Amino acid sequence: MGVWVLVDINNKDKVKCILCDKQMCGGVYRLKQYIAQEGKNVKKCQGMKTTKEKLLEAQEKCKKALDEAKRKREEKTVRELELREEVHVSRVGGSEEVTCVGSLEPHKLGPVDKWTKAIDPTATKSESLTQQRLNKELWKERLHEVHKYIARWVFNHAISFNACDNDEFKQMCEAIGQFGPGIEPPTMFDLRGGLLEEEYARTKSLLQECEAEKMKNGCSIMTDAWSDKKRRSIMNVCTNCADGTSFISSKEMSDVSHTSEVIFELVDKAIEDIGPDDVVQVVTDNASNNMGAKKLLHVKRPHIFWTSCAAHTINLMLQGIGNMPRFKKMIDQAKAFTIFVYGHTRTLECMRYFTEGKEIVRPGVTRFASNYLTLDSIQEKKDQLRKMVVHSRWDSLKDVKSKKGKKCHNNYIESNLLEGCKVDIGSFCAIVQSSLFG
DNA sequence: GGACTGCTATGGTCGTTAAT
DNA sequence: ATTAACGACCATAGCAGTCC
Numbered sequence: 001m002g003v004w005v006l007v008d009i010n011n012k013d014k015v016k017c018i019l020c021d022k023q024m025c026g027g028v029y030r031l032k033q034y035i036a037q038e039g040k041n042v043k044k045c046q047g048m049k050t051t052k053e054k055l056l057e058a059q060e061k062c063k064k065a066l067d068e069a070k071r072k073r074e075e076k077t078v079r080e081l082e083l084r085e086e087v088h089v090s091r092v093g094g095s096e097e098v099t100c101v102g103s104l105e106p107h108k109l110g111p112v113d114k115w116t117k118a119i120d121p122t123a124t125k126s127e128s129l130t131q132q133r134l135n136k137e138l139w140k141e142r143l144h145e146v147h148k149y150i151a152r153w154v155f156n157h158a159i160s161f162n163a164c165d166n167d168e169f170k171q172m173c174e175a176i177g178q179f180g181p182g183i184e185p186p187t188m189f190d191l192r193g194g195l196l197e198e199e200y201a202r203t204k205s206l207l208q209e210c211e212a213e214k215m216k217n218g219c220s221i222m223t224d225a226w227s228d229k230k231r232r233s234i235m236n237v238c239t240n241c242a243d244g245t246s247f248i249s250s251k252e253m254s255d256v257s258h259t260s261e262v263i264f265e266l267v268d269k270a271i272e273d274i275g276p277d278d279v280v281q282v283v284t285d286n287a288s289n290n291m292g293a294k295k296l297l298h299v300k301r302p303h304i305f306w307t308s309c310a311a312h313t314i315n316l317m318l319q320g321i322g323n324m325p326r327f328k329k330m331i332d333q334a335k336a337f338t339i340f341v342y343g344h345t346r347t348l349e350c351m352r353y354f355t356e357g358k359e360i361v362r363p364g365v366t367r368f369a370s371n372y373l374t375l376d377s378i379q380e381k382k383d384q385l386r387k388m389v390v391h392s393r394w395d396s397l398k399d400v401k402s403k404k405g406k407k408c409h410n411n412y413i414e415s416n417l418l419e420g421c422k423v424d425i426g427s428f429c430a431i432v433q434s435s436l437f438g
Numbered sequence: 439g440g441a442c443t444g445c446t447a448t449g450g451t452c453g454t455t456a457a458t
Numbered sequence: 459a460t461t462a463a464c465g466a467c468c469a470t471a472g473c474a475g476t477c478c
Contacts, residue, residue, distance in 0.1 A: 024449075024450095030449090030450095042448070043447080043449090
């Protein structure tokens with residue numbers, strides 16, 4: 001605005017009017033009123049230090065600013081009111097009196113009222129039945145109205161459909177219904193502040209039962225490091241007992257290298273937190289640093305087992321098997337083929353055309369397993385794929401004519417990838433079985 | 439004339455609301 | 459969440475009127 005200055009940097013309420021050098025403690029708003037000569041909480045600025053024109057100009061400006069702000073506020077309240085008024089649920093069909101039989105209060109119907117009050121005890125049996133049916137119709141219509149609002153919210157904010165398939169959602173709906181009209185929704189600050197804290201506390205108290213189980217039969221500690229989307233290295237610690245798995249802590253560890261000592265410290269601290277007597281074993285993957293930590297722990301706490309994660313072990317086995325020359329060539333060829341097919345939109349479309357929309361790549365939980373899943377998938381769709389590579393639809397694709405495309409194509413035909421897969425899957429299973437159980 | 443009361447204008451504070 | 463803006467409300471000064 002250019003007509004005021006701050007007197008005290010630490011107190012934004014202390015401002016000085018440069019039209020007359022007056023100081024005031026009422027903040028900018030008060031000053032605007034002062035200059036605009038509006039409001040009853042303030043004197044009117046006389047503009048001693050400036051010309052009449054400048055004072056008038058400033059007056060105009062301040063008046064405008066005050067009016068504008070006021071208008072905006074009013075507009076907003078009006079808009080919110082309108083928004084609420086747009087919501088019509090209870091007045092569907094115009095047969096309101098049916099919903100409010102015997103009720104003089106502004107209708108505040110719970111689900112039970114709906115059925116009890118609606119049935120007039122003095123009515124004959126057939127009459128009450130008719131009314132019940134009428135109510136049922138209305139009931140349905142009202143429900144549909146509400147559902148439409150919920151659906152709009154879900155669609156507009158990309159909330160996954162299964163988000164409503166749980167008890168929390170049902171309870172939420174019931175709670176809103178019981179509260180009645182005019183409910184004030186939580187703000188996002190409520191959600192991330194107090195409400196979050198409360199829920200956290202509640203969840204924690206729910207875990208108390210788990211604690212008891214831990215005390216009784218002991219628990220395992222699981223830890224693993226992973227990188228999030230921002231490439232931060234995060235280490236987390238979970239426990240597992242007969243009652244289930246619960247999260248203990250996570251820590252960003254991007255700044256330190258994950259040496260055996262670091263991991264040992266982390267695990268040891270977790271053991272200390274939970275209680276050394278309740279921890280039976282520690283589970284990690286097979287990385288060498290973890291194995292180092294295993295040794296350290298064994299020295300300090302010989303009674304706690306350190307176990308390798310079975311999934312990771314199998315993973316390593318799969319990797320090892322995949323590296324055997326007998327399988328490596330086949331896997332590489334299949335990989336090249338799928339990468340090629342998935343690398344171009346047209347080839348991918350062509351494949352889906354032949355497989356009727358089915359995929360040959362299944363993003364596996366783990367890298368090495370997905371190799372085999374893909375092989376299996378190729379084997380499963382061999383008829384369709386075979387058809388595809390000799391079909392004119394495939395041949396006519398520009399991408400297939402490229403160097404890479406030709407190579408993949410030839411590989412596929414010449415090496416008889418499909419038969420190879422068959423053999424490999426069989427051998428693979430045998431090897432896995434013998435490693436695991438043999 | 440001094441004490442008191444009541445009123446108003448203005449200043450100051452602080453809780454609420456909006457914006458970032 | 460933090461901060462800015464707002465506005466309601468309280469405090470106080472100053473004034474006028476009234477009473478003793």
